[in-house]
Amino acid sequence: MIIFGRLLTIDLRLSLVAVLFVGAVMPTMAFQSGQPTITRHESGISLAYQGMATAVDQELALDVITDRIIHVVARPLGSTVRPSASLVIVDSLHRTVGPWQLEETAEHVLLKTTALTAQVTKATGVVTFLDKQGQPLLAERQRDATTFAEAAYDGDAFYRVRQHFTVSDGEGLYGLGQHQNGVMNYRGRQVTLLQYNTMIGVPFLLSTNQYGILWHNYSITKAGDIRPLLPLSAFRLYSKEGQPGWLTATYRDKDHPGTVWASRPESDIAYLYLDDQSRFPDSVDLARSQVTYEGELESPYSGLHRLHFNYSGYVKVWIDGQLQEDRWRESWNAGSFEIPLDMQAGERHAIRLEWLPDGGQSYLGIQWQRPIPASDQALFSFDSEAGAGVDYYFVAGDDMDAVIGGYRHLTGRAPIMPRWAFGYWQSRERYKTQQELEEVAREFRRRRIPIDNLVQDWSYWPEHDWGSHTFDSARFPDPEGMIKRLHGQHFRLMISVWPKINEASSVYPHFRDNGWLYMRNIYDGRRDWIGKGYTSTFYDPFNAGARQGFWTLLDKQLYQKGVDAWWMDASEPDIHSNLNIDERKSVMQPAIGSSARYYNAFPLENARGIYEGQRHTDPENRVFILTRSFFAGQQRYAAAAWSGDISARWHDMKDQIAAGVNFSMSGTPYWTMDAGGFLVERRFHQPNADDLEAWRELNARWYQYGAFLPLFRAHGQFPYREPFHIAPDGHPAYSSMRYYIELRYRLLPYTYSLAGNTYLHHDTMLRGLAMDFPRDTRALDINDQFLFGPSLLVSPVTQPGATSRPLYLPQGAGWYDFYSGEYHRGGQMLEAAAPYERLPLFAKAGSMVPIGPAVQYTDEKPADEITLWVYGGADATFTLYEDEGTNYNYEQGKFSTITFTYYDSTKTLHIGSRKGTFEGMLARRKFHVVYVHPDAPQGVATTFRITKTATYTGKEERIILSK
Missing domain, CATH: 2.60.120.380 (Jelly Rolls)
Structure with missing residues (x-):
């Protein structure tokens, strides 16, 4: 939970862990020769191992956070290595520890909550986690001499830390950020948790056995099969x-x-x-x-x-x-x-x-x-370059959403993005002048293609002045007027803000003299690729003064001119592209400690500075941050990620599916990509007829996919990326792009409700099939399909020339073709029609999809008439969430919810009474109910029949849909 939009960096529980390691706060429970010393504390236990033949010398602490979350820390006995500062765990975390019990047997110490048991084997210190029925969820493998390896970097002493876990047969493992190898299930695979252009490391693992591990470490880490390549x-x-x-x-x-x-x-x-x-x-x-x-x-x-x-x-x-x-x-x-x-x-x-x-x-x-040797096939491991010891949070839940809820309990809620963020975003690399940008805005409105957001990419500043965030007056003579005119046409403007500052920049002396810069790259004399080439470096977001100074600069130069959103490029930090990893660490000197220990946390602190700065400057206006890199907890800073500088090729489009879904299953809900791909082959610059048609087909398919992401955004290098520059009116590519942009806006009641429930209930918008079908073994590895919310199964087309594609309909539900309403049973492969202008899209039996009016921008008019599609075959529920859209009043409870419940046995729809209120809330509206079931197929592309219309004033209603 975020209090007043401000977060501290100190994990208050570190003081408890320190107490657990330095001595008893209550009498010890047991001490025998050849046994660990066991101490009970207010919220946990500690065990000290010394001179035992069966265990390494170590101090082990288990801390109860909630009845479903236990913090585990293991360090070498008597270690003097200082703990890492806690940047991920929120200080506003309120413990909800109920009664817990400590039991001892001859072989084990058991720490029991109402939902979870952590069992410590006395002889070895191995921790095994059991559910409330006593069934094992996960077990450590015994720590040994390889667990803690002494190391140092830049005067910082630490351990290289390694921990193995034993997982169960058939378990699917997900999350860990965003990776570009097309892998969905990481069981038996190696994953490098490293911030690098197109790679994002988030140290949270999510299991189909309904648990997660937050590996609390900020250094570069190998996960999974950690054997060296x-x-x-x-x-x-x-x-x-x-x-x-x-x-x-x-x-x-x-x-x-x-x-x-x-x-x-x-x-x-x-x-x-x-x-x-x-x-x-x-x-x-x-x-x-x-x-x-x-x-x-x-x-x-x-x-x-x-x-x-x-x-x-x-x-x-x-x-x-x-x-x-x-x-x-x-x-x-x-x-x-x-x-x-x-x-x-x-x-x-x-x-x-x-x-x-x-x-x-x-x-x-x-x-x-x-x-993988047979003895290691059940292992999943973490191997981090730098830390004070083994440090992780075990999170259990009744389902994978509840596990993600536990993760966000630890690391912070995801604020609701402004409503306009869920519209369509148009960008290109880049609008070189004010005139270009405004002409694009006018053309969208002239063609009546729905859009809310335009993006100004990099180099809007004078060439030498990278870091000043000052508009070049020759190309942008009136930025305040430009932004005002865009606002008048119902556009928002996002702008690129790099952490980079040129030595020749007008702001360089100020940042240098305050000690806010990483100076090594300047002294190394590396030049960038702009113009004659300029030496540059990055500011240090681990320095509180530098964060404030950076925000002050952005506020003066951009926010006060009306900029609405922030695009934080190169936030890995990519101080100089294609340096090896050791050199990347050498040019980064964080104020907080060594780069070896804190390398992966740069994007977290970078986003923090802007989020806290804007919320302090303008508490009423929702922050929106788009960033190329991301770390655990960054969701609390209103940050979304995009997948970096991918190529405009079919293979990269396909790889984004697993990349984005695993990112989302890392507990970080807002993700997008460059629809159309960023990097472009030269054959598309002046294409022949065949290449031009190939380019159009690729973009049409990519737009189809992008419409069902949490954020829908097109961007890339030349050729220009606006739909009307890709294909002319009447071309099937243009028709398809326009159709899915318009559908995106019609789905706004559905999408914004998903966002509301992500904040209120820790839901996940972009879902791997395993989240809803964890026992369907065929669904666990599928890397080219996903669920958008609880209702829609999306299967992008990732092959050129395809007019159909094979897909899997998960077992345990029936499925309706979204366009025709045709019913299909679950648990089968299907060769689905995929004509040029459509991607296969299915609605789950036992779900609902609210569809609103056609609009040109998100706040054009309220959704006073909603068509509620009810898909029979199983019970269903959906909660419509609404609020004021642009401010933080929802944090004080100013929002409304309407819960719809469908009972399949009686074919009855219950519309619940409205809960809550907010300024501008509709007092009266209509719900047009379209009932779909196997014997009465209806789809959005058919001439469908409205089953019932309810005029709703906030009071509950019951509607019989079929007798």
């Missing part, structure tokens, strides 16, 4: 001629493939960062090259291997003559993918890799992971 040379390699020891690398002139510039053996392909570029052959112009790697791989292991690729440019990979991947990323921004490969020890597999670097600096790397 092996270099390519760990295989036995053979050249294309059969010589053992290497692959054959051939560098050709891409325009004259018969011209070979170099051919040489390469045993490792590891060109991952800037400092690797010098290892390419001196005789090669990489920008003009075509590179081929050929030969064979042989493994000493049998089983499932995973090949991990990092790449930029064009890459094709063949294994045993079969094309496995065909990918592209712009040269400066590497992507990643994985190829699973079953191998038998001693057997060779042919590999061929063709690479067009597509730039003077390009990146390519291959690593691999050997099969």
Whole structure:
């Protein structure tokens, strides 16, 4: 919970944990030779292990937060390493600890709440969590000599910390932020929790066994299968001629493939960062090259291997003559993918890799992971670079939404975004002048395409003055007037605000002299890519004065001019792209401590400064922040994330589905992407007829998908990204984009209610199938479908030329085609129609979808008439949430809810009495009820029949839908 919009950074429970480690506050429960010392405290227990043959020397503390949340900390006995500052856990957390019991048996100590038991094995210190029926949920693996490894960085002493957990058979594991490998279920996979363009690390794991782990650590962390990735040379390699020891690398002139510039053996392909570029052959112009790697791989292991690729440019990979991947990323921004490969020890597999670097600096790397040993197949682990010890929160719940609720209880509620944020956002890289931006606004209104938000991307400042956030007067002569005119046309303006400050910037001396900057990049003399190139660095958001100074600058230069929302780019921090990880840490010197310990928390503190600054300056106006990176707890700062600089290709569109859903299942509800993809192949700049149609189809499909995300936003490099620049009126791509923008606005009562319930009840808008169907094993790994709220199953089309696609209808519910109303049973694969202008969309039997009036912007008129679609076949409930839309009065209870309940056995709809009130609330409205059931299919694309119309004045009503 957020109190007065302000958060402190101190976790008050740290003082309790410190007490647990330094001595008893109540008499010890037991002490025997060869036994741990056990101490009971007001809200937990501690155990001290020393000199026991069965356990490492350690101090172990278990702290009851609620009846469903237990905090576990383990440190080496007598450690003098200072605890990490707590940035994630909110100080406004109120314990709801009911009665709890401490029991002891010969082998175990049991800490019991009404919902959960933490069982500590006396001999080892292993903690096992049991549900209220006594069934195991999760167990630690015993800590050993590898758990705490002493290390230091920049004068900061800490431990490299590792903890293994044993998970159950068939369990699905999700969350952990946003990752670009197309993986939905992370069981048996490796995940790097690292802030990097297109990657977001959030250390929260969500299980289908209805628990979560918040790994309370701020450093770069490996999760899952944490065994080190092996270099390519760990295989036995053979050249294309059969010589053992290497692959054959051939560098050709891409325009004259018969011209070979170099051919040489390469045993490792590891060109991952800037400092690797010098290892390419001196005789090669990489920008003009075509590179081929050929030969064979042989493994000493049998089983499932995973090949991990990092790449930029064009890459094709063949294994045993079969094309496995065909990918592209712009040269400066590497992507990643994985190829699973079953191998038998001693057997060779042919590999061929063709690479067009597509730039003077390009990146390519291959690593691999050997099969998981049988003894480790039930493990899920965390391995962090820096911390004071093992530190995590175990969160249990009756379902996965309740677990996420526990996570937000710890880290803060997600405020409701302003109502206008749920409309359509238009952006491009970039509007170069005031005139361009205003012309786009006028064209949207002229064409009557619904829209609420326009976005001004970077470089609106004078070239040298990056960091000043001052409009270049030559290109933006009247920014206040521009914003006022946009507001007059019912637009909001979001603007790009980087944490970057050029040495040549007008504000640099002020930030430097106050000690608010990371100075290493300045002294290293690295230049950016703008104009002649400028040295620059980032401000330090871990410094309270720097946060305040940064907000003061934004307030003066932008907020007071009328800017509505903040786009926080490069917030990893990406101080200089493509530096290796050690160099990235070296150019970041947080005031709070070492970068090794706090690296991943930069985006959290960066968002904090703007959120707290705006709420203090203007308490009535809701904050909206869009950020490229994100950390645990950042949802409390009104922050949404987008997936970074992805490419405008079908494979990247598909990868966004799992990326976004896992981000959402990390407890962080607001996510979006660049609909259309950010990076664009040059063939689309001046396309031939075929390429132009390919571009239009890609964008049409991407808009279809984007309409069902928490935030709907189009953005990207040239070509221009407005629907009317992508295709002309009458073209099926234009018709499709317009249809889904209009549908987005019709769905506003549904979408905004999801947002309200995300705040009130910790619901999740963007849902993996496992959230609603955790026992349907076929649903656990599906990475190209998702649920938008409780009612709609969305299946984007991710293949060019497709007019149908296979999809899975989860077991345990029936499903209605949203457009036609045709009914399908659950638990089956379906080849669903997917004509050019539509994506497959299904409504769940036993659900409701309120659809409002057609509008041009979100506050054009109130939803005084709502069509309520009721999908029979099971009981259903839906709560319509409404408030004032732009202020924080809802935090004081000024909102209303109307709960609809459908009883399938009696075919009765109950409209509950309205709860709550707010200024401007409709006193009277109409609900048009459309009843859909298998024998009476109706859809939004059919001539549907309104079953009943209720004139509603706030009093409950009952409606019989069918006799």
